[in-house]
Ligand code: HEC
Ligand code: HEC
Ligand code: HEC
Ligand code: HEC
């Protein structure tokens with residue numbers, strides 16, 4: 001009896017299960033508090049810490065807390081059965097021990113609920129963070145995460161495009177996310193990750209949260225510099241006016257790509273492949289309700305197949321499918337570094353060698369292997385073909401190699417097999433069909449109207465040339481001149497047929 005008096009709360013609490021539960025809860029709680037403070041005070045975020053703090057530890061905390069009443073209930077029953085008295089415990093607030101017990105219990109629950117609330121909110125925030133999406137499944141999301149960081153959307157959270165606002169999509173994404181976690185743990189994910197993402201949320205509910213489609217963008221000047229594959233790495237430049245347009249009819253301004261495609265007309269299509277690259281059938285409904293159906297004269301498409309194929313309504317993603325994850329081809333990726341001088345354009349054939357070597361390295365299995373290919377390839381070329389330059393310009397060659405490794409690191413992902421070949425870009429028509437999926441001049445209505453492939457429908461070239469032998473300027477538009485003499489070939493074949501990944 002004397003010993004019992006020292007006990008401060010319910011007797012039944014003093015059993016091994018409840019004590020263990022309380023111990024577990026106390027330890028995890030202290031850990032959570034510590035990690036929470038550590039994260040809060042630390043200047044950088046540690047990717048994996050959040051999983052521990054907001055997901056793993058709370059599970060143990062709750063387990064500990066559940067063990068306490070279970071132990072108490074068992075202990076109580078044991079005593080009651082032994083004594084043969086009443087089954088439920090009796091609470092007597094006049095008894096100081098009981099009173100203290102209730103106080104301790106209520107305070108603990110209060111504190112616990114407060115922190116659970118805070119914790120749940122933090123867990124919610126955490127699972128929505130760029131860290132969670134981009135860095136936790138490090139290897140899997142690496143290509144998208146890396147590309148994202150240098151995209152126009154580097155300050156937009158992954159979830160703002162991939163999940164969007166509202167609880168339903170949050171839950172949906174976490175459910176499919178649970179499957180993704182499983183497939184990562186058991187190494188069951190496809191490489192590269194296939195696109196289009198099957199159940200990506202419709203663009204109206206994501207992109208249009210920030211971009212008002214009717215906004216008038218007007219014309220935009222695009223300036224593209226290229227370096228050719230000759231010994232001099234000849235510079236070639238296009239300046240063109242891209243007719244983006246937009247507008248609300250009420251305000252008078254209506255024109256351009258956005259107006260025709262997105263605002264005035266409803267355009268639907270079916271695709272024969274999962275990447276939506278082969279489009280044999282397009283239906284346009286204009287603002288007056290007139291319907292036109294265009295069929296490709298290339299694929300003999302049977303309209304009976306419409307019953308089984310998904311008819312998709314065109315939205316932002318059908319053109320802007322890489323707003324945040326662009327993987328550039330070696331041809332285009334190197335141009336900018338030659339332009340800024342980070343690759344010395346006076347090194348003979350540096351462009352063409354760079355393109356070839358990056359292409360070769362794209363087959364590598366690891367970065368180490370790829371970097372070795374780049375280093376050896378470039379050095380061997382100069383040592384064999386230009387031994388003098390290899391000596392006098394060794395530093396320039398070394399820094400060109402360093403830049404190429406950077407280009408590789410940013411655009412090629414051996415582990416996920418992600419690169420420009422795996423992910424076609426739908427804006428434009430240079431490296432993949434893009435607009436030419438429909439605007440190839442071969443999509444016709446029954447009575448012979450064609451979806452335009454006039455070079456001036458979407459843009460006007462106002463300046464082109466290398467600045468030495470050719471330099472043409474005209475604000476009303478120039479006829480396209482291909483940098484290398486390929487005759488009239490560019491009229492007959494799509495640019496992507498020569499500039500895309502060869503099959
Ligand atoms: C500006 C909007 C936007 C943001 C921000 C964004 N994404 Fe994407 N993401 C897209 C679009 C659009 C696609 C392509 C969808 C399609 O083709 O169906 C895509 C595709 C993907 C894919 C599929 C593979 C691929 O490359 O197509 C993954 C994985 C992905 N995103 C992960 C992320 C991660 C991780 C983040 C944050 C670090 C992120 N995304 C941020 C819009 C975005
Ligand atoms: C949370 C807001 C937000 C969402 C959601 C968003 N964007 Fe953006 N987007 C921006 C901002 C801000 C910029 C301008 C960045 C800058 O110029 O610094 C931008 C820029 C762009 C640009 C111009 C890029 C360039 O080259 O200048 C395009 C195209 C674009 N967004 C398309 C999309 C598409 C398509 C989606 C949906 C998949 C989307 N955005 C979703 C905020 C958003
Ligand atoms: C028919 C294809 C197409 C569709 C559909 C489309 N766009 Fe565009 N959009 C373009 C092209 C082409 C450009 C030119 C800029 C470029 O090449 O990135 C552009 C440019 C933009 C820009 C950048 C404007 C600037 O000032 O540079 C934004 C933002 C944008 N689009 C948002 C959207 C949104 C949001 C949607 C969906 C409501 C959408 N677009 C649908 C083709 C399209
Ligand atoms: C799914 C098929 C499809 C794709 C992909 C597509 N378009 Fe179109 N586009 C159409 C149809 C259909 C029309 C309407 C043709 C008509 O009115 O006769 C059209 C009309 C246009 C027009 C107006 C042409 C005119 O005669 O004034 C422009 C500009 C345009 N598209 C730009 C683009 C750009 C830029 C892209 C790529 C970023 C693109 N389109 C991709 C189907 C498509």
Ligand code: HEC
Nearest residue numbers: 222224238427428429430435439452453454455457458480
């Ligand atoms: C349906 C619309 C459309 C048609 C038709 C079209 N283009 Fe384009 N073109 C685009 C878009 C969109 C871009 C991409 C702009 C960008 O990269 O931001 C582009 C880019 C280009 C570029 C710049 C490539 C670069 O990166 O330097 C050239 C050059 C070009 N087009 C030439 C042509 C020629 C020549 C024709 C006719 C044979 C043609 N285009 C027909 C929409 C079109």
Ligand code: HEC
Nearest residue numbers: 226227228229230331335483484486489490493494495498
């Ligand atoms: C018959 C094949 C073929 C067709 C079709 C073709 N090109 Fe080319 N293109 C070439 C060749 C070959 C080169 C020279 C390679 C080099 O010097 O890098 C080249 C070089 C270029 C370059 C410089 C590339 C760089 O490395 O930056 C641009 C830009 C270009 N072409 C644009 C276009 C456009 C736009 C179209 C479509 C209107 C087109 N090409 C159609 C074969 C083709």
